[in-house]
Amino acid sequence: MKRSLLRKLFLHISLVLILAFIICTGVGKYALQSYFLHNKLSELQPQMESIAETIGATGQASTHLLKEGFIIKAYDLNAREIEVFGRSTPSENDLPAGLPRIENDIRTAVEPYVSEIIGGGQVATITKLNGMDDQSILVGQPIWQDGKLIGGLFLIKPVSELTSAMWGFMVTFMLAALLVLVLTLYILYRVIKPMILPIKLMTASSEAMAKGNYDERVPDNGYGELGELASSFNILASRLEQNRNAAVKLEQARRDYVANVTHELRTPLASIRAMSETLGDRMLHDEQEKERYYHSIQLESRRLQRLIDDMLELSRLQSGSAAIEKSATSARPIIESIHSRFSILAEDLDIKLCITDEAWNMPDCYGHADRIEQVLTILLDNALKYTASEGTVTLDASWNQEVITVSVCDTGQGIREEELPFVFDRFYKSDKSHAGQGTGLGLSLAKEILTLLNETIDVQSSEQGTCFLFTLHRH
Incomplete structure (x- = not known):
């Protein structure tokens, strides 16, 4: 020992x-x-x-x-x-x-x-x-x-x-000196002991951390450098604890990602296989029924294609291999393209698409036209998907000298408060969206694109509907 x-x-x-x-x-x-x-x-x-x-x-x-x-x-x-x-x-x-x-x-x-x-x-x-x-x-x-x-x-x-x-005189002097020595040693012991205590605590804490317990902390009120050492030790322990928690979350996210991908791929593949086997066994004789099966196979194939494309796109964005070059961008053509694409779809769904005058007349921004249109497409597609008939989807904008704030709001049933922190996670879907045909990657893609553009996105929701807001810098 x-x-x-x-x-x-x-x-x-x-x-x-x-x-x-x-x-x-x-x-x-x-x-x-x-x-x-x-x-x-x-x-x-x-x-x-x-x-x-x-x-x-x-x-x-x-x-x-x-x-x-x-x-x-x-x-x-x-x-x-x-x-x-x-x-x-x-x-x-x-x-x-x-x-x-x-x-x-x-x-x-x-x-x-x-x-x-x-x-x-x-x-x-x-x-x-x-x-x-x-x-x-x-x-x-x-x-x-x-x-x-x-x-x-x-x-x-x-x-x-x-x-x-x-x-x-010498005996008196030596006794007095001996008494001073004893008192000095006692005071020295009392001074050294609290100085050594943080080191002993750090030793015990480091042994606990070596066993995986990162909750250990030591008092940082020691003398001078010892106090600084204890404070640094606590910072190290805190960061190790954060890294451990991050590693646990990362592992859980990896497992969830694999499970979600498996789940998303299983359903369309099972449908395609079942319908292909039915057609291959010549069990259908009605031409209209065959046509319906072929159409369903086509839809499921497109869904698979969409899922794979979104996964690859998200992977490229997160890996940094998909560089986005920013430049002066005119907002008017983007709004016109969005209007032409979604006005007919909204009409078919019996939903009112409202693009405000502020949105039509928003000033130019510094970004990337295709990526901004992609973000608006994702947000409007989600808004139309989760808005009931006779509802309203609104595209609005406001700005100051520095930033334009774009909002996409719907009158759907909203998102529960406990679900709001997770809406931008990959494959996350609230209960109301399980019946839809989305891949669960759209909002993750939107957030990743805006992050690469050095912009932000936020969500607000209530029983009257949901509103997504993102920024575009003007310079």
Whole structure:
């Protein structure tokens, strides 16, 4: 199992912080200790200078440093000890642990610096002396008497004795730093966790999407780029869901298309086959009856031809292989052709065909004359087919500076509201049209033609009839 990103990130940051804490603590301790010792050294040096001057002037001196555990020794020019402190000198048993216990040990510790002091120089340093286990403070001062160098004065104190006073402060400092570290890690955890949560949610959602569940969404209120990533993830999920739904609809449309084509072809083919078999078996002897069968076969053949032509035409339009070039088009010849073709048919059906003055006088448009006439033919053919006797079919137009709106309205029984969204689908027929001889592709063809012309078509319907409206741009 893969390690949690939250755990891994928190662990790495914690290690960095702990390492930084250790380094800073060590560096801080060293810097503080050095600062303390050098301050102490700077404090002791003037005191040693004062003691050396007192010895040079009076031959004797006293100092509180002896009671604080410092070793202070004076030597003449022959490196012999000078008794200058009297009875105030501590005994060996009174000296702190780590200091030399006998005179020879003290001589060994200061021997490397005697020549420098006797030469008139000064020493103030923190170093490791011979015969001592730890670093020590060493201060050396020459002793002058009446302007003449008579010896040297030395002070020794182990560093451990001085820094022990610092431990209280160091412990307090380290506890405070440790508390700050713990609080920092806790705050860091509380900050990182909500930042990692969207990633965990996206991981779970992506796994669900991999299984086909595209309804998953994640909160997009994360920090900065994480919020943008979550938002992008939701957009991706939404598009995948749309693509899935589109794929389902496409598959259903394909199945419906095959079923509709099969249904539309089966009926005329069955009729032609039945009538052909009847004629072939010489079962009809009446010439008029034979003539009626031949006529029916002809009608069914034409219906098949019409269906196949419409299917091929729609396929060419939808594939883009049937390019439509637009040009300036005069509307008058189109209306005249429509009138001559449909006025007689409307009269035979006892339907009034009304072409308004606006339709007769509509201005020129920018389109394709044959395709516009094809759209009007489809709409008028549908209107006449679904209008009862003594009804009315009206062709009208209106326009502004940019667009002409053409309408074809009938007084039929109308289309139910729930069917309106589907009237332009291939092979879609409402219940009232099943008895007709249409292919179910006419309105689909009309919509596809107008789409290629960059125009729109809409339908409005009520109990008083149906009205199709489409646009034609003037420029």
